[in-house]
Amino acid sequence: MESGPSGGSRPAEPGPRLRGLRGADAAASASSLSRFGAEAGCRAPAVAAVLPAGGSGERMGVPTPKQFCPILERPLISYTLQALERVSWIKDIIVAVTGENMETMKGIIQRYQHKRISLVEAGVTRHRSIFNGLKALAEDQPNCRLSKPEVVIIHDAVRPFVEEDVLLNVVTAAQEHGASGAIRPLVSTVISPSADSCLDHSLERARYRASEMPQAFLFDVIYEAYQQCSDYDLEFGTECLHLALKYSHIKAKLVEGSPDLWKVTYKRDLYAAESIIKERISQQVCVVMDTKEDEERVGCCLEEMLKTELNHIKVTSGQDLQQIILEQCYNFVCVNVMTSDFEETQRLLNMLEESNLSILYPVVVISVHFLDYESVPFGQKMEKVMQIREFAKEAKKGNILLFGLLIYFPQEEQKLRESLRQGATIIAALIKERNSGLIGQLLVA
Amino acid sequence: MESGPSGGSRPAEPGPRLRGLRGADAAASASSLSRFGAEAGCRAPAVAAVLPAGGSGERMGVPTPKQFCPILERPLISYTLQALERVSWIKDIIVAVTGENMETMKGIIQRYQHKRISLVEAGVTRHRSIFNGLKALAEDQPNCRLSKPEVVIIHDAVRPFVEEDVLLNVVTAAQEHGASGAIRPLVSTVISPSADSCLDHSLERARYRASEMPQAFLFDVIYEAYQQCSDYDLEFGTECLHLALKYSHIKAKLVEGSPDLWKVTYKRDLYAAESIIKERISQQVCVVMDTKEDEERVGCCLEEMLKTELNHIKVTSGQDLQQIILEQCYNFVCVNVMTSDFEETQRLLNMLEESNLSILYPVVVISVHFLDYESVPFGQKMEKVMQIREFAKEAKKGNILLFGLLIYFPQEEQKLRESLRQGATIIAALIKERNSGLIGQLLVA
Known part of the structure; x- marks a missing residue:
């Protein structure tokens, strides 16, 4: 079988036990904040997170958008919020949901006692949802309740197993380089089809990586990029790192992530997530x-x-x-x-x-x-x-x-x-x- | 959330019920053989399959190679053999396993009563294992017990959910074009890192596809490619379609596959596979x-x-x-x-x-x-x-x-x-x- 590039041979799950938000975690999280000083030679920045959650989950083959699909009777997005919340140095978490899911989302926050969450209305595309989340953090907006962070994390609502260390790594790298994102080795070879659906060429797998989440940016870098970017970018683009490069001329620092970062995309991923959570608890x-x-x-x-x-x-x-x-x-x-x-x-x-x-x-x-x-x-x-x-x-x-x-x-x-x-x-x-x-x-x- | 390219919105599991090898299946499979004539305007070819199964499963984080990991107490590879076996028009299935796993594999074939299987010794890389499988089918080899097929399917031991329709599609396309492979939309954006691990550029996701398995080839096309290819290809290459293009100058026909084709790579995939199988039965x-x-x-x-x-x-x-x-x-x-x-x-x-x-x-x-x-x-x-x-x-x-x-x-x-x-x-x-x-x-x- 293929041997992946470096990072590919790391053991997968079970990782550390999925932790709640209370008790022992708060202390552990607070102490990791001091790593900012030691590792990156810089002070701890103010950090917020933006979570686009406006998707319809069409690939799932189920009517419920995937971020709201239940795992052990609790919606997937609640697990992702829990993973971000337990990191004490993330001050605000902005979730972008569609108008029709706004009440559902409020119910989830109340029932599972999530803290530090603000809701904004999602746009029709992922980029527009992220932009709406950033606007809520920018101080140039009227009625802004939140304070502008130095660094903003962008994550997916459907990647519930993100660990604190990778969040710290992208934030630290963003503080130094302006932008940063988690990557993983490619599982399949990537090919380019010709117009008649024949093979044009295949890419050398070792030279490419899959761009995953979380990503982190100096707030001004990514906000400026979104303010400048074209409607085409907002409609058809998928990649924040690309916007930072194109409009703010920042080459993002790439950070190897663990297999835990995988995105719940298909129904089989929901099964896998449920088994992982069951195993951990x-x-x-x-x-x-x-x-x-x-x-x-x-x-x-x-x-x-x-x-x-x-x-x-x-x-x-x-x-x-x-x-x-x-x-x-x-x-x-x-x-x-x-x-x-x-x-x-x-x-x-x-x-x-x-x-x-x-x-x-x-x-x-x-x-x-x-x-x-x-x-x-x-x-x-x-x-x-x-x-x-x-x-x-x-x-x-x-x-x-x-x-x-x-x-x-x-x-x-x-x-x-x-x-x-x-x-x-x-x-x-x-x-x-x-x-x-x-x-x-x-x-x- | 992202909306994938065409094919991305197909429903995932549950697909058709996982079928065994006996009874009703044989009849259904035999009748589909006649589709060769109707669909491709050509007669039914002699078909064999080669299954490289020499991998060590290092990404799994478990000591057992992933193809031998148990699902409901039965090794994963047995499910893949079952999926190929139930297709009556596949005459021979050649499995390449390492010397140390040869006895294990023989035990699996006996215990689960697999038919039409021949074992060959795996090489140290995936390409060398496939080449060994092809040699066993080539009539130019001494002591050859098998007859040379017109078309050969190459599949992975760790993709147990392959359905007959996609096998038929790649075989039909290979008969016409010389080579064919299943593809899927990309789940993540693919990026190219620079030497210092910064973003060099990202690929436009809609223009690329993930190359999956099964693939199929006119036997002479792929055997000739393997005979000509360099040691570097055999050591570091991953893609049979690329060899057919480089050495036999055949542009493979690409066929959209279903999400079922996914490869069991990480421990979470084993969990997913078990849940899918449990659900189906x-x-x-x-x-x-x-x-x-x-x-x-x-x-x-x-x-x-x-x-x-x-x-x-x-x-x-x-x-x-x-x-x-x-x-x-x-x-x-x-x-x-x-x-x-x-x-x-x-x-x-x-x-x-x-x-x-x-x-x-x-x-x-x-x-x-x-x-x-x-x-x-x-x-x-x-x-x-x-x-x-x-x-x-x-x-x-x-x-x-x-x-x-x-x-x-x-x-x-x-x-x-x-x-x-x-x-x-x-x-x-x-x-x-x-x-x-x-x-x-x-x-x-």
């Missing part, structure tokens, strides 16, 4: 147990089995649960070794509902119970299924997916380990799939 | 019921509910089951209204195992039972869970995923409809996810 699992002595054996063994199925397992007896929730763990296993009620599970559900953790992603909670045939008949224990179904219906309203798991608890050590191994397989399956069609079910291991 | 569901009068009401109502969740529902009382299996339906719901045993389900499992249907895809079977509180206590009914777990373990060995579903059967019409609606949601969730971690579970609606 399934990395970390918190096992909540009480501390009674006779439960420790079971707890440790279950933890050991889970480690063969999932990456990061944290076990807690509940004291540091608040902190774990703050650190954005989206999966909880609530173990009740001998008790047969849902008290522990209910306590966890209450904490989760108060925390707002499930605003951005569905949270999985698995209520684990044990079945000792000698003390309680199977049928009697199983009747609990009805109870967990009611809990699950309530929890679903708050975007929490609740499942029950009954683990057979034989006295014999070897059989117990086998039960726990099966339990771990079921837990991993439920967490990885996040299937809301199966909430309220009581599974048996 | 989940389209059709067969509901098996016996014909007793009192069951009809329930059966019809369940069918109605399923139709809101899934596309194609076929209901049978069992007589035409053999035919439905032959037509490659991969999902079965086995309904037992009043009986509480697994007799019907076991009969279906036996038929499936005899049919070999599950060789290519995991088949989902959901054994549905009804619970009338008044006649049987809940706990007693639930104890069946143990029984289905044993069946499921056995079935899994034959790539059949068996689940149980207990539907509450109240006398009141409205409540019954609600039970069935919940049952349909669970059935759809199980079929769409195909989660082998949950086999043997008895779910409750």
